[in-house]
Amino acid sequence: MLRLVAISDTHTHHQQLKVPDGDVFAHLGDYSKEGTAAETKSFLEWMSALPHKHKLLVVGNHDRKSFFNFTEPMLDCSYFEQYPGISFLIHSGLTIEGVRFYGCASMRMSKANPIRYGNPISEAPQTDVLLTHNAPKGILDQIVVESEFGMGVQNIGDQEVADFVRKNPPKVHVFGHIHAQHGYTKIGGTQFWNVAACDDKNILVHGCVEIDIPVVQETERSSNEEKESRSPNSSA
Numbered sequence: 001m002l003r004l005v006a007i008s009d010t011h012t013h014h015q016q017l018k019v020p021d022g023d024v025f026a027h028l029g030d031y032s033k034e035g036t037a038a039e040t041k042s043f044l045e046w047m048s049a050l051p052h053k054h055k056l057l058v059v060g061n062h063d064r065k066s067f068f069n070f071t072e073p074m075l076d077c078s079y080f081e082q083y084p085g086i087s088f089l090i091h092s093g094l095t096i097e098g099v100r101f102y103g104c105a106s107m108r109m110s111k112a113n114p115i116r117y118g119n120p121i122s123e124a125p126q127t128d129v130l131l132t133h134n135a136p137k138g139i140l141d142q143i144v145v146e147s148e149f150g151m152g153v154q155n156i157g158d159q160e161v162a163d164f165v166r167k168n169p170p171k172v173h174v175f176g177h178i179h180a181q182h183g184y185t186k187i188g189g190t191q192f193w194n195v196a197a198c199d200d201k202n203i204l205v206h207g208c209v210e211i212d213i214p215v216v217q218e219t220e221r222s223s224n225e226e227k228e229s230r231s232p233n234s235s236a
Contacts, residue, residue, distance in 0.1 A: 002099050004211040005052065008133065008176025009060065009196040012039055013204040014046050017197075020210055024096060025052040028176045028195060029060025029105070029133035033202065048083045054096050055086045058103040060133040060177065093127060098216045102127035102170075104161075121164045129213060130170040133177050136162035140181040140194040165190060172213060182206050 005020055008028035019025065027047065032039035040063070047055055080088045087094060089103020104121045121132070134157060135141035141157030156178065165173055169190045176196040182205075185192050197206045 001212045002097055002215050004129065004172075004174070004213055005208050006174045006193065006195045006211060007197050007206075007208045008174075008194075009179055009198050010043075010204065011062065011198050011202045012042070013198065014043055016204055017207060019050060019052075019208055022052055022210060024054040024056060024101075025050050026056040026101075026131055026174065027058070028131060028174060029058050030062045030176065030196075031060070032063050035063050044080075044083045044086065048085050056101060056103060056131060057086055057088050058131050058133055059088075059090065059105050089131060091121075091124065093125070099213055100126075100128040101131060102129070103131040105133060121160050124164060124168070126168050126170075128171045128216070130165065130173045132158075132161055132173070132175045134158040134161060135175050135178050135181065135194060136165050136173065136192070138162055139187065139192050140175075140183055140185060141178045142181055143178065144180070172211060174209075174211070184209075 002024065003022040004024045004026060005022035006026045006028065007017070009030040010017065010027070011030060011033050014031060025047070031043040031047075047057065080086060089101070090105045091103075093100060093102035095101070102124055104124060124130075137157035137159045138155050139157060139162065141155050142153045143156055145152055145154045161175075169188055171189065172191045172193065174193045174195055176194060178194060179196045179198055179200050181194045182196050183194055191211070193209055193211060195206075195209045197204055199205045
């Protein structure tokens with residue numbers, strides 16, 4: 001088993017965390033409140049000091065000021081060269097002990113303010129563990145809203161993320177962004193984990209989540225893929 005220790009939406013409260021041991025530590029974004037250089041430096045120094053062999057980071061909407069030009073979606077990755085122990089995933093992935101991880105910072109904050117970082121998630125490859133900041137629409141993404149008809153709930157997750165996991169279901173999808181929906185559900189063969197640590201007032205109320213992921217040897221993966229390709233239900 002590969003143990004993934006995951007958390008999201010810590011909003012500068014990272015120093016308060018008790019991080020359990022594991023093989024991989026992943027932060028799913030919104031480590032900051034304002035995305036300032038000081039907040040970013042504090043977080044990256046803390047994260048780089050963690051003992052985990054592999055450390056993965058996906059940025060959130062609060063973090064974007066540190067890395068993104070608002071007129072051109074360009075990322076200055078040179079900043080992260082100061083922290084070589086951290087793998088910054090923005091529409092990119094890596095394989096750890098046979099487990100394929102893919103990180104995507106695709107977010108749409110609202111129709112009035114659509115922000116896209118890098119390539120769309122629809123171009124992502126099949127993966128075992130999908131790491132995104134935003135939730136897939138319809139899964140652990142509800143917020144309470146007030147309207148002229150009274151109180152109700154609304155799903156505000158990302159439709160493109162939902163479309164991707166439906167067409168290319170990973171074994172595990174980890175995300176955050178929707179603070180009130182911290183939790184777990186399983187749909188089909190996919191585990192969905194919302195690991196947002198803060199509540200709606202940005203008060204830290206949850207700790208890290210530990211997820212055990214079976215290690216798949218490449219020979220076993222190739223054999224399974226070959227069997228699937230020969231299945232009478234597979235498309236030509």
